Structure formats: structure tokens, C-alpha cells
Amino acid sequence: METAELRQRHVELFRTWLMDSGWTLRSQGPLGELLELNDVTVAIPRTLGQDAIVAQGVASRVAQAMGRSSKDVLKRLLSPLTDRIELRLIGTALPSGRVPLGAATEALRNGRRMISASGTSAITPGWSVARRYRPEAQALARDAELAHTEDGSFVFPLYITLERAEDSTLVYDPDSVIPEPFERRVTRTLATALATTVSLTHAPIDELSNADLDDASSVGVSKELCDSLHQVMKSPTVEEVEFNFEWSPAFGKTETFPGSVNVERASRPQLLSLAKRLSRPEPLHSAVYSGPILEIGRGDEGAFFFVLDTYFRERKTRMRVALSEEQHDEAISWYRNRATVLVQGDAKQFKSELLMDAPGRIDAWSQTLF
Structure with missing residues (x-):
């Protein structure tokens, strides 16, 4: 690990992520800060960005307090310009840490498809993506990183790197409004689309108006997204799919973004009906x-x-x-x-x-x- 990677901006964003995750400031002094979570105190030294060994130690203590892996927390410190998406498969028949290969294949294939569809909808929203997948959306879905699954459950942790350009000139200022990059636009669209889709399935699909579908499609709902959700629960062992989002703090507040979306197996008929309603290839009206x-x-x-x-x-x-x-x-x-x-x-x-x-x-x- 190169200490040059630990720029001061990374340390500031790491601290913001900790505060957003529930840590509170206990004390502050010339050498750094003490943050607290559930009666556990961790020191965040001001020299954190200058010493790789200290950074690893801090990440380890933070991970232990949060019940997370050290690698995940260290990634938050080293690569703060990332959004994390958890795709969690839930079912009473799923053994701890194992899932039928077919269900895992469907989760990966359709997870990638949902990112591609959301990236396309972010630029050209429509009821159906059809054959209009944007190349930049497909590239983002291809480049998304898959981390190790977690013990005790079956989770696909996906990381979307924001501002992937090597010559990025982003300067983070917590008091300014920064235009979000395409990658954040995609993860925002995916989250709002998933939450909106679940809301729509609570009512009879045939009673939804075209205006309702226009509004939903403007925030990312599409035939392809509904199809993918339907397919993720194809295996009878998958009773529920949970999406959890952790947002990089680099582009301002994220409290209005969905943090977690649950899709139950009982909604599959509604998802299929909604996908059929959205089977219209024309792009959404530009109004x-x-x-x-x-x-x-x-x-x-x-x-x-x-x-x-x-x-x-x-x-x-x-x-x-x-x-x-x-x-x-x-x-x-x-x-x-x-x-x-x-x-x-x-x-x-x-x-x-x-x-x-x-x-x-x-x-x-x-x-x-x-």
C-alpha cells in the first residue's frame, strides 16, 4: 500500500463516511480526534494520510466495532469515491454462506443488467430500454467490482467507482454543490428505480395510468429492470432480495437517497405484469x-x-x-x-x-x- 494514495481528501471523506454511519465525535485535539460507536472509541490521528501502517490499524479497529471486514473499511479509506451496492439473497432454505449455483448466476447476470439498464435510463429514460443500451452504461456495468461474499449470509457486494477518469480534477468542498458524475447518476437512478418499482407493485398494475409510468420511468423504472428483478428470484430458494446502498459522501448529502430496498418473492407476478405494461420501445417524452x-x-x-x-x-x-x-x-x-x-x-x-x-x-x- 502506497502512502501517496492516502491523500488528505481521502481521510476527510473517510471521516465523513464514519459520521454518516453512526460514529460520533467524543473529543478533538491537536493530534486528532476520538470517534465513538456503541461504547467503542477509535482514534483518528491527523497523520492518518501519511502512515500506511497507522491507516491499516485504524481500519482494523473500525471494522471490528462495525462488524465489517477490514478490507471493506480499508477500501473506504483508500477509495472513498465509490458507491457500494449490496445484493443480498435471503431464504430459509439457503444454508449459511451457500446458495444454489443457478441462483448465484441469475443474481450476477441480472445485477449487471440492472446497472446497464439504469445507466441507459439515466441518459435516455424510457418505458423500455429495448436495444438502446448506452455503451457507457454497459462499460460501467462491466467494470463494477465484486468483492468477497460475507460469512453468515449470501451477499454480492458491488463497488461502483465514481469519477473513473484518471485526470479527474474534483475538489471536494462539503459546503458546495458539485455536479455529480455519470457513475453517481447511475447508482442514484438504480436506487430510486428499485424503490419506485416496489411501490408500484403494491397497487393493481392495470390501474396505473400512462402518466404514472412516465413519472416512474423518469427516475429509472424500465421493463428490463422489472424483468431482472423477476429473474433474480427465479430459484424457489430465494424468498427475498435485499439491496443496500452505501453512498460516497464526496458529492454532498445523500439522506434523500434510498438506503435499503427489499423485494419479496410474492411480488413476482406484479413485477411480470409491470414489465408487460412497460413493453414500449419509444423513449420517454422529453417533457x-x-x-x-x-x-x-x-x-x-x-x-x-x-x-x-x-x-x-x-x-x-x-x-x-x-x-x-x-x-x-x-x-x-x-x-x-x-x-x-x-x-x-x-x-x-x-x-x-x-x-x-x-x-x-x-x-x-x-x-x-x-
């Missing part, structure tokens, strides 16, 4: 946009607005949306919490961004929205 807010405020003439980080015609773009005072006040918390926002209306191209003067609908995504 529906989604993404986090990059900027919010009042213009020179006193009009309220926010700027949405979204996609238009397969290209990442900024969309300036006119707001009423009430909408502005409501959107402040969405901006602060990096929420996924849905906007519906006609937008016009103006120079390098889109303008929407009269939005028909503005909502923040939540697991109760659908």
Missing part, C-alpha cells in the same frame, strides 16, 4: 426531467428559479426552471439535501442550457411519491 438541483435563488429581475442537473437529447445539461415563491421555499430543502427532483413541462433551448418558464409539475422523489 419529463429529473435530477438534483445545482442552484436556487432569485434572478436579476426578482423572479425565483432553480437550475436542474439533468439530461436532454442524450446530453447532460442544465435546465433553469421558473418558480413561484411557494415553490422556491419548498425547493430549498431539496437543494440542500441533494434530492432527486421531477419536473414536467415544455422547455426551450437557450444557448447552453434549457429554460422552462411554466412547469406543470414539480416534485421531489421519495419512496411514498408513487
Whole structure:
């Protein structure tokens, strides 16, 4: 392990991850900090980024306190620009640490397919991906890292590296709003799509309107995603699939993102019905946009607005949306919490961004929205 890899920014992000995971600050001094979790105290020295041996020791103690593997915690320290996705297979017939090979094959194959579908939906949302898989989405799914499964359960830990470009110039500032990279857009889309799909299966599928499906597809729900969820539970030994997400803190708050999504075997008929409803190859109408807010405020003439980080015609773009005072006040918390926002209306191209003067609908995504 090279000490050069332990840049100070990594240490700051590691500390933020610990605080987000439940650790609290017990004391602070010139040599570093003491963090506490469940009556266990761990020292985080200020020289952590300068000594590989000290870093390994800290990772080991943190892992023991959290009941995690040392390798996983050390990866959080060395590679903080990663989102972690757990795909957990659950079933009373599954022996500890073992699963039928067929079920494991379906989990891996469809896990990769869900990432590819979400990456495509992040750029060109539609009811069905069909043959429109984006090459960058397929490359991201191919490059996702699979870690060792855990004892006592059968878990596929997947890591998505954010800002994969070697010449990345990202400078982390916890008080600024940073445009999220494509990789974060994909993991965000996957999480919101999974949670939305589960919400949709709680109601009769044939009673969903086309507008409901448009809204759901704008945050990543697709025929392919539903098909993949259906296939993951193909083996009768798999009674439930649990997705757990751990988000890198490098791009601001993540409290509004789904942390865990459970899909029960009983929902398979609903998933199949939803997939059939979504069997439409055309891309989603461009009047529906989604993404986090990059900027919010009042213009020179006193009009309220926010700027949405979204996609238009397969290209990442900024969309300036006119707001009423009430909408502005409501959107402040969405901006602060990096929420996924849905906007519906006609937008016009103006120079390098889109303008929407009269939005028909503005909502923040939540697991109760659908």
C-alpha cells in the first residue's frame, strides 16, 4: 500500500463516511480526534494520510466495532469515491454462506443488467430500454467490482467507482454543490428505480395510468429492470432480495437517497405484469426531467428559479426552471439535501442550457411519491 494514495481528501471523506454511519465525535485535539460507536472509541490521528501502517490499524479497529471486514473499511479509506451496492439473497432454505449455483448466476447476470439498464435510463429514460443500451452504461456495468461474499449470509457486494477518469480534477468542498458524475447518476437512478418499482407493485398494475409510468420511468423504472428483478428470484430458494446502498459522501448529502430496498418473492407476478405494461420501445417524452438541483435563488429581475442537473437529447445539461415563491421555499430543502427532483413541462433551448418558464409539475422523489 502506497502512502501517496492516502491523500488528505481521502481521510476527510473517510471521516465523513464514519459520521454518516453512526460514529460520533467524543473529543478533538491537536493530534486528532476520538470517534465513538456503541461504547467503542477509535482514534483518528491527523497523520492518518501519511502512515500506511497507522491507516491499516485504524481500519482494523473500525471494522471490528462495525462488524465489517477490514478490507471493506480499508477500501473506504483508500477509495472513498465509490458507491457500494449490496445484493443480498435471503431464504430459509439457503444454508449459511451457500446458495444454489443457478441462483448465484441469475443474481450476477441480472445485477449487471440492472446497472446497464439504469445507466441507459439515466441518459435516455424510457418505458423500455429495448436495444438502446448506452455503451457507457454497459462499460460501467462491466467494470463494477465484486468483492468477497460475507460469512453468515449470501451477499454480492458491488463497488461502483465514481469519477473513473484518471485526470479527474474534483475538489471536494462539503459546503458546495458539485455536479455529480455519470457513475453517481447511475447508482442514484438504480436506487430510486428499485424503490419506485416496489411501490408500484403494491397497487393493481392495470390501474396505473400512462402518466404514472412516465413519472416512474423518469427516475429509472424500465421493463428490463422489472424483468431482472423477476429473474433474480427465479430459484424457489430465494424468498427475498435485499439491496443496500452505501453512498460516497464526496458529492454532498445523500439522506434523500434510498438506503435499503427489499423485494419479496410474492411480488413476482406484479413485477411480470409491470414489465408487460412497460413493453414500449419509444423513449420517454422529453417533457419529463429529473435530477438534483445545482442552484436556487432569485434572478436579476426578482423572479425565483432553480437550475436542474439533468439530461436532454442524450446530453447532460442544465435546465433553469421558473418558480413561484411557494415553490422556491419548498425547493430549498431539496437543494440542500441533494434530492432527486421531477419536473414536467415544455422547455426551450437557450444557448447552453434549457429554460422552462411554466412547469406543470414539480416534485421531489421519495419512496411514498408513487
